[in-house]
Amino acid sequence: MNGPIHVVWFRRDLRLRDNEAIARAAIGDVPVLPCFVVDPWFYEQPEISAHRVRFLFESLADLDTNLRERGNQLYIFSGTSVAVLQKLTQQLQAQGYRPALFFNRDVQVPYGVDRDRAIARLYREQKLPIHLGLNYFLQPDGDRRSEWRDRYYSYLRQPQHPTPKCIVSPNPLTLDIPQLGIPQLSFADLQQKYAHLWENGTDFFRGGETRAQAALGSFLESRYQGYHWKISHPWLTQRGATSHLSPHLTWGTISTRDAYQRTKARAAELADNPKATFALKQFRDRLRWRDSAAQRLYLDPHCVHHNLYPEFDDCYTETLPTDVHLNRLQAWQNGRTGFPLVDATMRQLRAIGWTNFRMRAMCATFLTINCGISWHHGALHYMNCLVDGDLAIDHWQWQAQAGITNPLAKTFRIYNPTKNLQEKDADLRFVHYWVPELRGYSLPDLLAGRYLGKCNYPAPILDWNATRLINGKRVSDLRAAVRDRLQHDQQHGSSSEYLRAAKAKEITEKYRSAKDEQFRAYKQQELALGLNRPGNADNYLPGNKNHQRTYEQQELTLDRERVEPDES
Ligand SMILES: Cc1cc2nc3c(=O)[nH]c(=O)nc-3n(C[C@H](O)[C@H](O)[C@H](O)COP(=O)(O)OP(=O)(O)OC[C@H]3O[C@@H](n4cnc5c(N)ncnc54)[C@H](O)[C@@H]3O)c2cc1C
Known part of the structure; x- marks a missing residue:
C-alpha cells in the first residue's frame, strides 16, 4: 500500500x-x-x-x-x-x-x-x-x-x-506516470x-500567471491613471490604458480576489489623490461585473444561448434572412463596412483577439441594429476571435447590445460610429493603425467622404440613420411588447419575471447615480485640494500637449457618459 x-x-x-x-x-x-x-x-x-x-x-x-x-x-x-x-x-x-x-x-x-x-x-x-x-x-x-x-x-x-512553497511530487520509484497508460x-x-x-495566435497577449501578475503590477503602478476616461478610447486602451487582465481572468491565471485586494491596497496608498481613487473604484466595479456574469451563467446555464424574452424570437434567429445580410455579415467580419471605426475595430479584434468595451459594444449594435443581423452571429464571431472569450460575458453582452435586456427601461443604446470616431479617435491614430487605406486622410476628409473612389476602401454598406430608425423602432416595439407582457403578468399574479426585470432596472439606475455621485465627489475633492488643473501626465501621449488637453477636456464630459453596469 x-x-x-x-x-x-x-x-x-x-x-x-x-x-x-x-x-x-x-x-x-x-x-x-x-x-x-x-x-x-x-x-x-x-x-x-x-x-x-x-x-x-x-x-x-x-x-x-x-x-x-x-x-x-x-x-x-x-x-x-x-x-x-x-x-x-x-x-x-x-x-x-x-x-x-x-x-x-x-x-x-x-x-x-x-x-x-x-x-x-x-x-x-x-x-x-x-x-x-x-x-x-x-x-x-x-x-x-x-x-x-x-x-x-x-x-x-x-x-x-x-x-x-513546496508541492511534494509523487515518488518515481513507486509511481511511474507514463506507465499508467494514459x-x-x-x-x-x-x-x-x-x-x-x-500558428494563428499572436504575441499581443501572452498567457501565464507570471504575466498576469506583471500586468496587474504595471496597471497599479501607473497604467491605471485616467482609467475612467481612457477606457472608451480605442487607441489608448490598445496601448494599455485598461488592465488587459481579461484573458487572465478568463483562464484564471489570476484570481479576482487577488486583483481586488491589490487594487484596494493601492487605492489606500493613493488616498490623497481623488482622481486615482476614483479610477481604481471604476476598475474594481468591473471586476465585480465579471464575477456576477459568471454567477448568472452558473445559476441559469441557458440564459446566454436563447433570447432572454421570446418576443425577440422572430427578430433574432440563427438563420440569415437574405444574401444582403450575408454580405453585410462578411463585410463586418472582415472590416470592410465603410465605417472606419467599425472596420478598425473588427480588424483589431481579428488580429489581436481583443478590443475595448465600447468598441465591442459599438460593433455589436452596428451588426444587430443597423445590419439587422441576429446577435447569435456576432457573438459567435467574437468568440472565434477573442483571447478573453467567455460565454458568460460575451453572449450576455450581445443580447444587451441587441436591445433585449433590461426591457423595463424605456430607452436602449445604439452607438453611432461616426460620432464615436469624432469623440474617441479624433486624431485617427486607431483608424490609421488598422485601416492603412485611410492613412493620409484627416478627420474632416473622412467625414466629407473625400477618400471615396480614391483608395481601396469601400463606401458605407448601409445608411446608418435610415437603418437605425427602421430596425431601432422594431427592437423598441419588441421591448414595449415585453414590458406590456411583464406588467400584465404581474397584475395577474405571476410576478417572478417582472420582479427580475425590475431588479435589473433598479441595479442599472442605482449604479448610474452612484457613479455620478462618486464623480462629483471626486471633482469636489480635487477642487478643495486645488488639483483641478488640466491633466496629470499622460503616459500614452508623451510630449503631445495638444492631445493631452483634448483628452483632458473630454474627461470633464464623463458625467454624461453612460457605461452600463453589467450585473443586472
Ligand atoms: C459584446 C461584448 C462582448 C464582450 N465579451 C467579453 C468576453 O468574452 N470576455 C470578457 O472578459 N469580457 C467581455 N466583454 C467585456 C469587456 O469588453 C472586456 O472585459 C474588457 O474590454 C477587457 O479588457 P480589460 O481586461 O483591459 O478590462 P478592464 O477595463 O481593465 O476591466 C477589468 C476586468 O473587468 C472585467 N470586465 C470589464 N468590463 C466588463 C463587463 N462589461 N462585463 C463583465 N466583466 C467586465 C473583465 O474581466 C476585465 O478584465 C464584452 C463586452 C461586449 C460589449
Missing part, C-alpha cells in the same frame, strides 16, 4: 496564487499529482479561438515552470476528461494509492456540468475523497440571490489561499497537435 495521493485537476484556474484546490492539496507531505486534461471536445466547438488556445497553452507552460520551482510539475493528459480521470483513478488504486481529487468549481457549458457530475459521482461511488473549491466567488444556490453582493464582498475580503502530451506535442490554432 502506497498511501494517499492528491490529484489536482486544473481547469480555468491556471495559477498557484490564491488557488483553493492546490493550496488544500499541498498541505502536509502527501504527494500531489497536478494535471490538466486536453479534452478534444473543447477544440472541436464552433466557438474555438486560436488566440484563446494559444493563451491557454502558454499558461500551462508557465504553470509547469512554477510547479517545477516547487519540486513538482504539470502532467498534461489527453482524452475525454471523464475517461482520463476515471482511468487515472483506477490506475492509481491498482498501484496501491488512495487518490483524493481536488478541483475548483467553474461556470461551464452543459458538457462541463455533466463532466463534473460524472467525476464527482465516480469518486463518491468509490468512497474516495473529493474536494471542491472556489475559483472565484460563486453562490451555489439561487434562492438567496439578493444576498449575492454582500456575500461576494465578504469573500473578496477574506485572506487569500496561501501559495504553496496518453500524455508534452508542450511540443501540444503545439504540433494544435498547430493550426497555434
Whole structure:
C-alpha cells in the first residue's frame, strides 16, 4: 500500500496564487499529482479561438515552470476528461494509492456540468475523497440571490489561499506516470497537435500567471491613471490604458480576489489623490461585473444561448434572412463596412483577439441594429476571435447590445460610429493603425467622404440613420411588447419575471447615480485640494500637449457618459 495521493485537476484556474484546490492539496507531505486534461471536445466547438488556445497553452507552460520551482510539475493528459480521470483513478488504486481529487468549481457549458457530475459521482461511488473549491466567488444556490453582493464582498475580503512553497511530487520509484497508460502530451506535442490554432495566435497577449501578475503590477503602478476616461478610447486602451487582465481572468491565471485586494491596497496608498481613487473604484466595479456574469451563467446555464424574452424570437434567429445580410455579415467580419471605426475595430479584434468595451459594444449594435443581423452571429464571431472569450460575458453582452435586456427601461443604446470616431479617435491614430487605406486622410476628409473612389476602401454598406430608425423602432416595439407582457403578468399574479426585470432596472439606475455621485465627489475633492488643473501626465501621449488637453477636456464630459453596469 502506497498511501494517499492528491490529484489536482486544473481547469480555468491556471495559477498557484490564491488557488483553493492546490493550496488544500499541498498541505502536509502527501504527494500531489497536478494535471490538466486536453479534452478534444473543447477544440472541436464552433466557438474555438486560436488566440484563446494559444493563451491557454502558454499558461500551462508557465504553470509547469512554477510547479517545477516547487519540486513538482504539470502532467498534461489527453482524452475525454471523464475517461482520463476515471482511468487515472483506477490506475492509481491498482498501484496501491488512495487518490483524493481536488478541483475548483467553474461556470461551464452543459458538457462541463455533466463532466463534473460524472467525476464527482465516480469518486463518491468509490468512497474516495473529493474536494471542491472556489475559483472565484460563486453562490451555489439561487434562492438567496439578493444576498449575492454582500456575500461576494465578504469573500473578496477574506485572506487569500496561501501559495504553496513546496508541492511534494509523487515518488518515481513507486509511481511511474507514463506507465499508467494514459496518453500524455508534452508542450511540443501540444503545439504540433494544435498547430493550426497555434500558428494563428499572436504575441499581443501572452498567457501565464507570471504575466498576469506583471500586468496587474504595471496597471497599479501607473497604467491605471485616467482609467475612467481612457477606457472608451480605442487607441489608448490598445496601448494599455485598461488592465488587459481579461484573458487572465478568463483562464484564471489570476484570481479576482487577488486583483481586488491589490487594487484596494493601492487605492489606500493613493488616498490623497481623488482622481486615482476614483479610477481604481471604476476598475474594481468591473471586476465585480465579471464575477456576477459568471454567477448568472452558473445559476441559469441557458440564459446566454436563447433570447432572454421570446418576443425577440422572430427578430433574432440563427438563420440569415437574405444574401444582403450575408454580405453585410462578411463585410463586418472582415472590416470592410465603410465605417472606419467599425472596420478598425473588427480588424483589431481579428488580429489581436481583443478590443475595448465600447468598441465591442459599438460593433455589436452596428451588426444587430443597423445590419439587422441576429446577435447569435456576432457573438459567435467574437468568440472565434477573442483571447478573453467567455460565454458568460460575451453572449450576455450581445443580447444587451441587441436591445433585449433590461426591457423595463424605456430607452436602449445604439452607438453611432461616426460620432464615436469624432469623440474617441479624433486624431485617427486607431483608424490609421488598422485601416492603412485611410492613412493620409484627416478627420474632416473622412467625414466629407473625400477618400471615396480614391483608395481601396469601400463606401458605407448601409445608411446608418435610415437603418437605425427602421430596425431601432422594431427592437423598441419588441421591448414595449415585453414590458406590456411583464406588467400584465404581474397584475395577474405571476410576478417572478417582472420582479427580475425590475431588479435589473433598479441595479442599472442605482449604479448610474452612484457613479455620478462618486464623480462629483471626486471633482469636489480635487477642487478643495486645488488639483483641478488640466491633466496629470499622460503616459500614452508623451510630449503631445495638444492631445493631452483634448483628452483632458473630454474627461470633464464623463458625467454624461453612460457605461452600463453589467450585473443586472
Ligand atoms: C459584446 C461584448 C462582448 C464582450 N465579451 C467579453 C468576453 O468574452 N470576455 C470578457 O472578459 N469580457 C467581455 N466583454 C467585456 C469587456 O469588453 C472586456 O472585459 C474588457 O474590454 C477587457 O479588457 P480589460 O481586461 O483591459 O478590462 P478592464 O477595463 O481593465 O476591466 C477589468 C476586468 O473587468 C472585467 N470586465 C470589464 N468590463 C466588463 C463587463 N462589461 N462585463 C463583465 N466583466 C467586465 C473583465 O474581466 C476585465 O478584465 C464584452 C463586452 C461586449 C460589449
